[in-house]
Amino acid sequence: MNLTNMYQRPGFLLRRSHQISAAMFENACAGVGLTQAQYGALTVLASEPGIDQSRLARALAFDKVTVLRVLRGLEERGLVAREVSASSRRQMAVQLTAAGKRLLKKAEAPVHEAYEQLMAPLNEAQRKQLIGLLQTLTDSLGDQARAAFVPLQHG
Template structure:
């Protein structure tokens, strides 16, 4: 019989726990109504207005069905507007509404603070390294299978 894993050394467990910490901080200090994933979508639309859902899904690393539900919810809440692409009527282009832009502006300072709070749990000389490592792990599915870069 195989020994159990030492969870304090198991990367998947640690990533899940780190996400739990982030979610708790988000809920307490940023928003109980807008999730960090919705924030990412609003932020992506601020950076690139007029993108379609597929592009938004790519920018936020969310699957198409999740982004579809999220866009519907954000549209119903008045934070996102949708318009048909005049060049390709099959595409729907997304933009922040004025209300969505105001909401995003109100969330950004608290989101920055919890990001700083998470990084402050590390020695200053390890913060950039930790962010770089997480970025590499997060982008693993962007590389062709078997390519570890």
């Protein structure tokens, strides 16, 4: 395989796109001190207060080690609180603190800025096409992932 072929492979382009997306997100959110993983966790917790760590991990497609690392960092900053779940003593329930709610609200503008910056090269039709294609890939091949993804259902 020559370099041109390698540089045009979906895996290479997806990895490179993720690097760019992460850098844009972290640059835009530097003022609020959030990574994509932390923002994702805070967003799920705002939507599902008291969720257990296992469901949180699945809702973000994280493995257990990653979700624990993210939660520890957020807990150290006073943004989330963990306690033994009322439904299962073997599970930890997690919720946002008041500080976590404030930070999530403060992050709205920089998160939107990062999204717009990332999508700026694409017109509206291309944006929809990109999201549709990525959704098709992840829906069709999700069983190949190392971490399960179980989206939360909201009516």
